[in-house]
Structures are given as C-alpha cells and as structure tokens.
Amino acid sequence: MRELTVAAPQFAASEEPSENLDKAEAVVRAAAAGGARLILLQELFETRYFCITEEPRHLGLAQPFEGNPLIARFADLARELGVVLPVPFFEKAGQAHFNSVAVVDADGRVLGVYRKSHIPQNPGYEEKFYFSPGDTGFRVWETAVGRIGVGICWDQWFPEAARAMALMGAEILLYPSAIGSEPELPGYDSQPHWETVMRGHAAANLMPLVASNRIGDEPQGGREVMFYGSSFIAGPAGEILAKGSRDREEIVTATIDLEACAQMRAGWGLFRDRRPDLYGRLNAL
Amino acid sequence: MRELTVAAPQFAASEEPSENLDKAEAVVRAAAAGGARLILLQELFETRYFCITEEPRHLGLAQPFEGNPLIARFADLARELGVVLPVPFFEKAGQAHFNSVAVVDADGRVLGVYRKSHIPQNPGYEEKFYFSPGDTGFRVWETAVGRIGVGICWDQWFPEAARAMALMGAEILLYPSAIGSEPELPGYDSQPHWETVMRGHAAANLMPLVASNRIGDEPQGGREVMFYGSSFIAGPAGEILAKGSRDREEIVTATIDLEACAQMRAGWGLFRDRRPDLYGRLNAL
Numbered sequence: 001m002r003e004l005t006v007a008a009p010q011f012a013a014s015e016e017p018s019e020n021l022d023k024a025e026a027v028v029r030a031a032a033a034g035g036a037r038l039i040l041l042q043e044l045f046e047t048r049y050f051c052i053t054e055e056p057r058h059l060g061l062a063q064p065f066e067g068n069p070l071i072a073r074f075a076d077l078a079r080e081l082g083v084v085l086p087v088p089f090f091e092k093a094g095q096a097h098f099n100s101v102a103v104v105d106a107d108g109r110v111l112g113v114y115r116k117s118h119i120p121q122n123p124g125y126e127e128k129f130y131f132s133p134g135d136t137g138f139r140v141w142e143t144a145v146g147r148i149g150v151g152i153c154w155d156q157w158f159p160e161a162a163r164a165m166a167l168m169g170a171e172i173l174l175y176p177s178a179i180g181s182e183p184e185l186p187g188y189d190s191q192p193h194w195e196t197v198m199r200g201h202a203a204a205n206l207m208p209l210v211a212s213n214r215i216g217d218e219p220q221g222g223r224e225v226m227f228y229g230s231s232f233i234a235g236p237a238g239e240i241l242a243k244g245s246r247d248r249e250e251i252v253t254a255t256i257d258l259e260a261c262a263q264m265r266a267g268w269g270l271f272r273d274r275r276p277d278l279y280g281r282l283n284a285l
Numbered sequence: 286m287r288e289l290t291v292a293a294p295q296f297a298a299s300e301e302p303s304e305n306l307d308k309a310e311a312v313v314r315a316a317a318a319g320g321a322r323l324i325l326l327q328e329l330f331e332t333r334y335f336c337i338t339e340e341p342r343h344l345g346l347a348q349p350f351e352g353n354p355l356i357a358r359f360a361d362l363a364r365e366l367g368v369v370l371p372v373p374f375f376e377k378a379g380q381a382h383f384n385s386v387a388v389v390d391a392d393g394r395v396l397g398v399y400r401k402s403h404i405p406q407n408p409g410y411e412e413k414f415y416f417s418p419g420d421t422g423f424r425v426w427e428t429a430v431g432r433i434g435v436g437i438c439w440d441q442w443f444p445e446a447a448r449a450m451a452l453m454g455a456e457i458l459l460y461p462s463a464i465g466s467e468p469e470l471p472g473y474d475s476q477p478h479w480e481t482v483m484r485g486h487a488a489a490n491l492m493p494l495v496a497s498n499r500i501g502d503e504p505q506g507g508r509e510v511m512f513y514g515s516s517f518i519a520g521p522a523g524e525i526l527a528k529g530s531r532d533r534e535e536i537v538t539a540t541i542d543l544e545a546c547a548q549m550r551a552g553w554g555l556f557r558d559r560r561p562d563l564y565g566r567l568n569a570l
Contacts, residue, residue: 118558137563157555159444159489164566193488196523200485203478204444238481270442273403276568278422281449283561283568 002259004145006172006208007036008231008252010244012216013048020046021070025077031251032081037106038145040212043088043153043176044099046070049214052183053221054129062092065113071102079108084143086150088176091115099131099152101176106144114139116152117161124183124225127154138164146171146258153177156194156211160282162201166271171258173201177213180227191228191246203238206265208256210234215247236261287544289430291457291493292321293516293537295529297501298333305331306355310362316536317366322391323430325497328373328438328461329384331355334499337468338506339414347377350398356387364393369428371435373461376400384416384437386461391429399424401437402446409468409510412439423449431456431543438462441479441496445567447486451556456543458486462498465512476513476531488523491550493541495519500532521546 009027013020024045031039044050050058063070071087078085084106091100091113099116115134119127138161140149149165149172156175165173175198182188195211202209215229232243233254241254265271294312298305309330316324329335335343348355356372363370369391376385376398384401400419404412423446425434434450434457441447441460450458460483467473480496487494500514517528518539526539550556 117560117563120554120558122554133560138566154558157489158559159448159485160559160564160567163444164564167566167569190522192524193522196484196488198485199481200444200483200488200523203481203485204442237475237478238485239477269405269407271570273405273439274443274445274570275402275418276570278402279445279449279567281423281452282445282564284452285556285559285561 001257003255003257004038005035005253005255006038006040006210006233007031007034008040008210008212008233008244010042010213010215010229010231010252011249013045013214013218015048017046021073027251028077028083028085029081031253032083034251034253036083036253038084038148040086040174040176040210041088042212042214043178044090045088048218048220049178049225049227050220051127051130052124052218052223052225054126055221059097059130062090062097064092065100065102071110075104075108075110078104078106082106084145084148086174086176088152096132097130098134099127101150101152103141103150111141111143112139114150116155118154118158120154122182124223138168140165140168140170148172148174150174153179156198159201159204162205166205166207170207171261172256173207173209175209175211177211178227179213180225183223183225191230195230195232199234199238199240202234202236206236206261206268206270208233208235208261215249236264286542288540288542289323290320290538290540291323291325291495291518292316292319293325293495293497293518293529295327295498295500295514295516295537296534298330298499298503300333302331306358312536313362313368313370314366316538317368319536319538321368321538323369323433325371325459325461325495326373327497327499328463329375330373333503333505334463334510334512335505336412336415337409337503337508337510339411340506344382344415347375347382349377350385350387356395360389360393360395363389363391367391369430369433371459371461373437381417382415383419384412386435386437388426388435396426396428397424399435401440403439403443405439407467409508423453425450425453425455433457433459435459438464441483444486444489447490451490451492455492456546457541458492458494460494460496462496463512464498465510468508468510476515480515480517484519484523484525487519487521491521491546491553491555493518493520493546500534521549
C-alpha cells in the first residue's frame, strides 16, 4: 500500500488579490490539517477570472516565474506543512504571457513550471487574447508523494495531454480549473460534459485524477460567469471518489492507494497493447 | 436536423452458428422495423466467444473476407432493409487470422474491412493466441447515414483510436464487443469502467458512440465468462441516451441529430485548439 490523501479546495475569488492569497493559504492549511499531502489550488487563484472579457489592462497582472513573490509565499507554506503544492499563476516571460503552474515539492523546492498548452477562446473565456499557447510541453514531476502530472483547465478536455503525462510515468493527474456558465448560452451547463471527459481520462489511463474549480459569480465588463465548483477526485476506473457542490466553499478530499493503481494499470494490459505505429493521424489537426 | 436512429441489439450466443446467424437476422429485422437505419451487431456474433481458452481447433472457424457467405447473407439483408450494417466476422487472410468487421452500406455494397488493432490477452480473453494485431489502421466509412467509424471491442479502451477516427471525419463511433466477467477475478466487475472509458471518448470528441455487447454465460474448457450486455448509446457530451440490461436480449435504440452534433463539435473549439506539435510522446509505448 502507498496511500496518498489529496485535496481539492474550491472557493470564490474576491476582487482583492491579497484576500485571495490569504484565503488560499487558509484552505491549504486546513487541507493539510485534514491529512492531505497533495493539495490542488484553482487556476489563477490570485485573481478573479479576468478572461471573461478582453481588457489589455489585465495583462499587467502577469509576473515572471523567477523571483515571483506568490510562488515564494506558497513554497514557504509547502515546506512548513510538508505538502506538495502546484501553484497556478499568470506568467510574464519576455514579451509573452502564459497561463502557468509552478510545482512545489513538500520540502519547498520549486521544481519548475508548466505552461498551459491548450488555450480556449469562447465567449466568456477569452484566453487567446491573454495567453500564448504553452511552450513547455507536458511535464511530470517527481515529488515526495509520487510522480504527478499537472495540466491546466482546457488541457483537461484533451485525451492526448492525459495520455502523454501517463506515458511519462505520471501516477496521478491534476487539473486546476476555472469553468462555469456560458454567458452567451443562458441555461447551458457544461458541468456533466466536463466531468465525463476527465473521468474518461482516469479510466483510459487507469490513473487517479483531481480537478479543482472555483465557485462564485464573477461579473466583468458587462458579462458574468457563474463558476460551478464541482471539484472532484476520480479513481483509476474513472469512478468518483469525492465531489464538491456547485456553490459552496469546501475542501474535497480522498485517500488513494497509488500502489494498487499501479498494479491495476499494469495488469489490465492497456499500456502493453497500444499501437503507436497506427497513431500517426494524431500528429495533425 | 439530420436525424439517425441507431440500434444496438444484444443477445446470447448458442453453440450452433446457424442459430446465431438466424437470431442476428431476426434482431436486425426487428431493429429495422423499429426505425433503425444503422444497426450494430456484436463482435464475433456467429459463434460463442471462443477466446475464453486457447484451443487451436477454433482457428478453423476463420473465413476469408472475399467470398464470405456470412458477409454475403448480411449484405443481402442490409440491401433488403435499407440499413447500414457492420458485420463482425473471424477472418482468415493468407496465414494470418484477424478479428474483423466488414462494413455494409444500405444498398448492400460491402465497403471494405477493418481489422481490430488492439488485441487483449488476459485470462478468459486469450485473443493474442487467435488474432494478429490488425494491419488496416483505423478507418471511417462514407455510408447512406453518414460517415461512421468502427472499432472492435478492446479498441474501445484506447482514446487514440477514437480520436483518430474523429480526425478522419467520423460522425459516430461504433464498437461491437464481447466482454463480461473475469474468470480469475471472481466478483470483479469491469462494466462501469468499460462504460466510463467510452463515454469519455464520446465527450472528448463531441461525437455519439454505440457499443453492443453480448449477454449470457459461456463455459469453455473449464472456464466460464458471463457476458454483461449493458450495450449503450452515448450522446456527444458522453451522456447515456439508451442502455441495455446486463442479462436480457433486447434492442437498445436511440435517435440522434447528427447535424446538432456537428455544430456542437465545431462550436466547442476542441478540434481548433489541439496541439499536434506536442503529441509526439504518443508515438511510442
């Protein structure tokens, strides 16, 4: 047995970044107190989801990876609590802007950065205005709790990303998110679709998966997105182990035996029977 | 609107092939009478699932694609009823044996053959003994009801196969199956896992998906597999539109608007935002 308790806190964002950082610190402390050793904060948790409309001034929120005070603060926290902590942040790199995550190990070491590969552009989710498509490629991280793969939000819709991280040796897949209502499709609810896609990744890769997603209503520039929470942790058959509400701040937690997952992954034979000789079509649009 | 009624019959196999062919014809007639224009028969429906143990004599069941009387009979039936009908069969090709499907259009034309790409080998599912891995690659078929993609059973566990067919322009994914209990894992039930993986393919590709699976208990060579039916039809968000029982012969049917699916597929942006430049890792084990 190699048991890991993971937590996906979900919370609402205020207009004041310092309040969001304090709240994030508080939920990380609470999750660690509850026994979690891997804690998944939400996408871009420092701010409201500023991509609801296209406003150049929000580009000024981006900060470099090196010397980043947000990452430093949460790296200190990770070391103090002994938890593995991916830290989503808005990154400025030269003239480019990325939607990124710094991965911090349980000893506070910053292992590196992953830049979101798949960038959406739909009404209310105007990310191609703000972010370049990530140039790091998919990455996995050797941490104190095991080898983790981290994608970011829209990445979660792509089986290729999940499979690539699985093939690189990931033992668990993590997706910080910011998704909710579609401002131009009143009444439309993507939540079941969103969940089904990721449960499919877990099931196809026999690998646990965690999605954290903010809650709350965020108006911006005449538009409004109601984020639907529903953070969840899935097991290696794609089954839901724990799931949050659509509208309450809470810490979704589950304990997973990573060794049992590894045995299931090997025994079921999917990774033995792949046919890479036939997958060339995937290398084009 | 471009509405298509699809049917996935599920039934038990007898030890007598002629009885199975008669039953298959009867269910195809019943499905067509119910309005179905695309009907998905089960994997290897002519016989019991002979792969439960490794017995060389069963290799004699294979027949060539050309001049195949089973295909000819069901091609005649497809023409008579005006239905698109994939015809799973055990294929002999030179010295090789394949787990195959011939695709028959609604005018009775045999469009070609697909050979199962992913071959399992687990206790009770000894397919690597019987079948070579398919050499056709994934295929899609322009038919009277739209462009269809057909995989076979174990193919249904691989996101790569579903994605390849989607990229080739499939409008619906079909998986004839033979899956049930694991003889060496008493009490283990793969059914939810099986379903979750395929619902994930539907959701990730915004594409309806049909799985047909036999029912019934089949003893062979001291082993026994209880096939669990549960044939289903999923919609483009991975939602279940119709689903069969685990143990009754029935015809699972749903009506899908392929045009609405196509609009959803284009509008959601997943096929716009893929990053083939980052998918190279998928081309190796």
